[in-house]
Amino acid sequence: MGRILRWVLPLLAFPAWAGDLPDFDTPRAWEHLIAQCRFGPRVPGSEGHRRCAAYLEETLRATGGDVVLQPFRTRPEGFPEEVEMTNVLARFGPSGPPILLGAHWDTRRWADEDPDSTRRDEPILGANDGASGVAVLLALAERFATAPPPVAVEIALFDGEDQGSHGSPESWCLGSREHVRRRVGTAPRIAIIVDIVGGEDLRICREEYSETYAPWLNDLIFARAQALGLQAFEDRVCYSVYDDHVPFLERGVPAVDLVDMHFPQWHTHEDVPGSCSPESLGQIGTLLVDLVYGGALD
Template sequence: MLITGLAGLVVAIVLVIALTRSDPPAPEARPSFDGDRALALAAEQVAFGPRIPGMPAHDSTRAWIVAQLRARGARVAELPVSVPHPREAGRTMEGTNIFASFDTTAQRRVLLAAHWDTRAVADNDPDPTKRFEPVLGANDGASGVAVLLEMARLLSENPAPVGVDLVFFDLEDMGEPGFGEDSSAVAYALGSAAFVRQHPGYRPAYGILLDMIGDRSLRIPKEGYSMQAAPAVVEMVWSAAARVGATAFAPETGAPIYDDHIAFLQNGIPMIDLIQTPFPDSWHTTSDTMDRLSAASLAQVGRTLVEVLWGIEAERATS
């Protein structure tokens, strides 16, 4: 991410977003998101090592994510990504997006997403001698994936009143300094941009992207581009957060972030980015390790998503 300005699996839907009513269903209608389980899922990813495209840990993690999803009964597709290098003729960057669907017959669909790759160089590390070391990505990568995998468990055990798709984007964190100003620099969010190009008929009602949502001092403002292009979705999610007491969701607008939601917004799909800003000091450093994560922070985000799917979407379905 950067601060700046299927077919075949699902059917196309109309872009209609129903906002909340003031009388949510009884809390017992919601499944219980387990923050400790999500934290353990993050630790399993980190144990593979840095998930850098082309490296063995990347392949092992892809297989592990797919196995986790299939064990939960999801319909899973592994979608290859091949992106030409902007500066090196003949060279491509290769990755895999992972698409998982629950209730594939539902016309109305909600997209939940995160990136699963990690950065090859800790170029923001305060120690210059460590800036060419890889990033473990406990927060920047594993945290969002962990929440999605715990949501997969809930979806398998408690069908939601809406179709839900989980997408795990690859090639998110390969961006180079100068991206946005230098056309020869490698861009961020390559996997999500490829996904949108490859599947123009995929039209979820809205999407929610998770990125760096596990820090012990979690604070998520309303990301700038999300507020510009999908304010109704932002307000719906913040309403859900208020219902469940998720105080990490700050009431003010934050910085605009170039992230995996941008390609969807550019394609007319209202997708928002849940991301901590300012970025935590572990961002793109060798200190992005498990000790920086909190089960309570992961649970705040997870409980909010539960309220969106089993609370707000249930209200829309019965209104």
């Protein structure tokens, strides 16, 4: 009896997914995008940032995931003083090396691409650059509460990605770099970062660092996107972006960045919900549901 239970219980807890995959809840992802924007800009050290951190933690705890906060203090370039930052992490599914799905939740302190030069020193709202990737991952985590993933998954919401200055790679991705530096225990099998994935005219192509260091993972992702009929995915190599996948690549973890740098409102005051679309979040969410439950990464 004991022996049988040892075999049967894990199977009951984590069934291999048969038949239709769970749906991605696109309206729910959109609610998470709006909810983050209601806090205003989420610049490290601000009230909006503090309130959003609490929202992320509360939302992930409610899913029953194993939540870990990773706080750290640092002074980003151009900030007058040190600020508190926090990576918010949650584990789901069986034990073992997880598939890490990451997004940054901080928003940029400057609208340095805004056409109005008098407003470039004001913070952006970051509906797309900040809230979109997080919104997809929160809705996915809520799906895990009702449909436990058959593989180990770690959701990682990184702080301090977007406070850097151009020409200085080390000034970006502060949270993911801190995470990789401090990580103890099992390294992720792979990492997939989603960033700026909510734009109305979403276009995702093969980011260059990902393509150079993890081409097989890009092959797999773009093949699945095509099989699923996801129109936003264009199977060609485009630009290179220093994003939260780079610290993982530097540690030898295969990592891909799904990022839309075609977004015309990038780092401007027009990065608002009106420039985004639920349908775009749905395309990314559908892909991630397929990767987690569909067996392509087994």
